[in-house]
Amino acid sequence: MRGPARGAETGGDVDYVTCLRVLVATADGGSLSRAAGVLHMTVSSVSRAITVLEQDLGAAVFNRSTRGLHLTEIGGRFLARARDILAELDDARAEAASLNAAPRGRLRVLASPSVGRAVIAPLLPGFLKAYPDIDLDLRSGPAGGDLSHILIESGADIAVVTGRPPDSGLLFRPVLTGSWWLMAPPGRVPADAGPDDLSGLPCLAPSGQEAEWRCHRGGRTVVLPTTGRITADSPDMLRALAAAGAGLALLPDWMFLHAAPGEAGLERVLADWRITPAADESCDLSALYPRKKVVPPKTRAFVTALGAAGRAFDARMICLK
Known part of the structure; x- marks a missing residue:
């Protein structure tokens, strides 16, 4: 693509992006005067932009007759690409403006x-x-x-x-x-306890889920049945039940994103094990x-x-x- 050409009427450069916008507006409006009205330009400036574009392409983009303007084959193909170029340019400008804009x-x-x-x-x-x-x-x-x-x-x-x-x-x-954290009231589980030591302790499980947890460490997996009488459909409820001493709860660590477990009356147990629900679902x-x-x-x-x-x-x- 050649650089901008000199505009004879204004003595200034004809911006190539303006040439593309003139092409689109003229094709959509069917006349130079309609394009001039849409773009707030003079008819002579619109005509000059079309001339610059045709000189750059080395071919006519419109056939002119007493009945109006009609795109040539080259003009029609170039028009489609011009629309894409202008759309990308407008998107890029909008993105740049949004990056500079204050969030509101x-x-x-x-x-x-x-x-x-x-x-x-x-x-x-x-x-x-x-x-x-x-x-x-x-x-x-x-x-x-x-x-x-x-x-x-x-x-x-x-x-x-x-x-x-x-x-x-x-x-x-x-x-x-x-990550999933196994939580219990402070002192409920000995610090050196392993999964086997938790057998028989009441466990709190989400409603409708398989009643077991899986403890992984060093290639070993221990299945821990959730032998409890309470299920709940909310992590908040499971946390509250665990803090009240109703049983152990397997909770996502993001529940303690802003507050340590101790603030909720809980402590993490089996911290050196990776513990997951039976389905190993992501949290x-x-x-x-x-x-x-x-x-x-x-x-x-x-x-x-x-x-x-x-x-x-x-x-x-x-x-x-």
């Missing part, structure tokens, strides 16, 4: 009650202080299951989800690689949001804050090892 507006966040209480709520005072032009609208989703369809139907900007996000066409960004946290060419600054700011909280938690866990 109402941000609608969807999460399960447990994630909302343990992860999001403690984050908000600092987040709102850092971004005074953002307002939060927090919405509760189900404790488990797929939040992607709820995100779309509710019009929320972002969902904070657990497990592996489904292939829903939405964008997701990992926030925290979760990772991810941010899920609609696929857009330009992610709104308010959404990007919130995802960044979540990621920072996850990295700080990971750093604390490394220091404790």
Whole structure:
């Protein structure tokens, strides 16, 4: 592509992007005068831009007659590429503008009650202080299951989800690689206990799940039956039951993202074992949001804050090892 050509009427350069916009507007409007009105240019300037484009291509893009303008074969093919180029350019400009724009507006966040209480709520005072032009609208989703369809139907900007996000066409960004922690009231389990020593202790299991946990270490796996009389459908309820002395609970570590287990009246047991539910399901946290060419600054700011909280938690866990 040659550089800009000199415009005889204005004495200035004819911008090649302007030539492309003139081509599109003229093709859509069917005349130079309509294109001039759309682009707020003079008819002579529009005509000059078409001439510059044709000189650059070495071929006519329009056939001119008393009935109007009609695209040539070359003009039609070039028009399709010009539309793509302008669309990409507009997207790039919008993205650059959004990166420079201050995050503002109402941000609608969807999460399960447990994630909302343990992860999001403690984050908000600092987040709102850092971004005074953002307002939060927090919405509760189900404790488990797929939040992607709820995100779309509710019009929320972002969902904070657990497990592996489904292939829903939405964008997701990992926030925290979760681990399962076996929790008990302080002193309930000896510090040197192993999985075999827990046999017979009451265990608290999520409703509807297989009644066993699996303890892994050094290539060895020990199956621990959850011999309890209580099940619950909420991690919050399982944590409260464990703190009340009703049994051991297997909880995702993100429940202690902002508060140590001791603050909830619990301690981690079998910390040198990797413990999973029978199905070995993931308890990772991810941010899920609609696929857009330009992610709104308010959404990007919130995802960044979540990621920072996850990295700080990971750093604390490394220091404790």
